[in-house]
Amino acid sequence: RVSTFPTSFGEKVVLRLLDPTVGLTDFDKLGLVGHNRRMVDQAINRPFGMLLLTGPTGSGKTTTLYAILRVLNKESVNIVSLEDPVEYYIEGVSQSQIKPEIGYTFASGLRSVLRQDPDIIMVGEIRDAETAELATHAALTGHIVLSTLHTNNAMGVVPRLVDMGVNTFLIPSSLSAAMSQRLVRRLCNECKKPIEPPAQIRAVIERELALLSPIVRKEFADVDTKNIKIWQAPGCKFCANKGTKDRIAIFESLAMTPELEKIILEGASEAKIKVEAERQGMITMRQDGLIKVLQGLISFEELMRAAEEDK
Numbered sequence: 001r002v003s004t005f006p007t008s009f010g011e012k013v014v015l016r017l018l019d020p021t022v023g024l025t026d027f028d029k030l031g032l033v034g035h036n037r038r039m040v041d042q043a044i045n046r047p048f049g050m051l052l053l054t055g056p057t058g059s060g061k062t063t064t065l066y067a068i069l070r071v072l073n074k075e076s077v078n079i080v081s082l083e084d085p086v087e088y089y090i091e092g093v094s095q096s097q098i099k100p101e102i103g104y105t106f107a108s109g110l111r112s113v114l115r116q117d118p119d120i121i122m123v124g125e126i127r128d129a130e131t132a133e134l135a136t137h138a139a140l141t142g143h144i145v146l147s148t149l150h151t152n153n154a155m156g157v158v159p160r161l162v163d164m165g166v167n168t169f170l171i172p173s174s175l176s177a178a179m180s181q182r183l184v185r186r187l188c189n190e191c192k193k194p195i196e197p198p199a200q201i202r203a204v205i206e207r208e209l210a211l212l213s214p215i216v217r218k219e220f221a222d223v224d225t226k227n228i229k230i231w232q233a234p235g236c237k238f239c240a241n242k243g244t245k246d247r248i249a250i251f252e253s254l255a256m257t258p259e260l261e262k263i264i265l266e267g268a269s270e271a272k273i274k275v276e277a278e279r280q281g282m283i284t285m286r287q288d289g290l291i292k293v294l295q296g297l298i299s300f301e302e303l304m305r306a307a308e309e310d311k
Contacts, residue, residue: 001085018087024066031248031292032064034219035283039177039253044072044146049176050139052126054151056309060183060249061148062087065122068146069093072120081122082109098124107131114138123147129165136166139174153285154180154254155274158264172261179253180285182309184292184302186248187231188239192296194229201300202228208290215281223294231296248297250306252285 001016027037043051051068053061066088073079073092080094084106089095094116098104106123107130113121114134125148126132139145151160157178161171197205209225235241254260254277263276278284283291289303 024070024088024090025063026070027067029248030060030064030067031297032067032251034291035216035281036179036251036253036288039255040068040179042255043176044068044144046144046176048139048142048144050135050145050147050174051176052157052178053146053148054154054157054178054180055148055182056150058183059181060247061181062124064179064181064249065146065148066090069120069122072144077119078117079120079122080113080116080118081124082106082113083122083124093122105131107134110134110138114143118143120144120146125149126164132161132164132166136161136170136174139176140170149178151180153274154178154252154282155270155277157254158268158273159270168267169265172256172264175256177253177255179251181249181251182285182306183247183249184289184298184306185244186246186297187233187299188236188243188245190238191236191243192231192233194231194296197228197230197300201230205230205290205293205300208286212287213278213281216283216287219283219287220291220294223291225294228294229296230293230300232299243299244302248292250285250289250292250298250303252283252288254282 003014005012032040043049053064055061069079069090073090082096082098084098086095086097096109098106098109106127110123110131111134121138121143123131123135126135135145135147149157149160151157158171162168205228233243235243239245257280259280260273260276263272286307289306292298293300293303
């Protein structure tokens with residue numbers, strides 16, 4: 001992708017380069033494990049329903065969608081995608097690139113796709129009310145729909161769909177799950193080492209751990225929460241002395257439940273949805289990041305940076 005912008009001293013150009021050798025990955029490499037992995041598995045193994053990914057531009061949503069498509073991609077399954085643009089090609093998936101300049105939009109493309117007898121539909125992004133309505137009805141008529149939406153968190157998906165004109169009564173039946181994500185820098189495996197956290201950082205971690213519900217605490221079963229260690233990487237030849245190599249995602253996922261269905265139909269706000277989701281054991285993005293900090297996958301500073309961006 002190329003973006004140009006006129007400035008006082010000439011044209012400013014930004015290039016986004018895609019490496020086809022690293023674009024297709026799996027859930028483990030993405031950092032999609034534990035509770036969040038189970039939520040995705042449940043959503044994509046249903047006979048129908050919509051799974052929506054949220055996050056800012058460049059947060060890895062498309063990469064996660066491709067990873068999900070690879071799990072679902074079987075010879076007997078008809079998968080059709082609408083993308084802008086097609087970034088990576090997957091054998092066995094009918095991928096189509098939209099062209100708004102000739103009237104081939106996500107909405108018009110989705111209408112055509114529904115006549116192709118698809119089992120699974122991937123829509124690169126839900127940008128307008130028409131696409132949102134079509135995707136919702138597709139999910140209600142026996143299709144698995146995967147797409148992305150611009151909201152700050154997983155709880156914001158419901159009010160965003162309502163704002164786009166989707167009937168509130170259709171959302172609980174059509175939305176299987178929503179998942180938000182951010183990309184963070186992964187510590188270099190060659191030079192990272194555990195250290196005793198400074199008192200201030202230890203206090204923050206202990207406070208976060210103390211707030212965990214009994215349900216969420218189970219996700220920390222493989223982490224030593226008594227003898228708290230954090231990890232640092234000074235840099236080496238394997239990471240070009242940066243201390244980090246590659247990126248990993250932190251997630252939060254919201255699965256539709258009878259309790260959530262009830263409050264959504266009552267017109268619950270995003271804040272009320274969040275309270276109910278956490279009561280049911282939702283792992284917040286900050287908590288998922290904390291697990292990865294204590295596992296030595298990312299630094300504490302990187303988690304704080306991502307948490308600050310999420311505000």
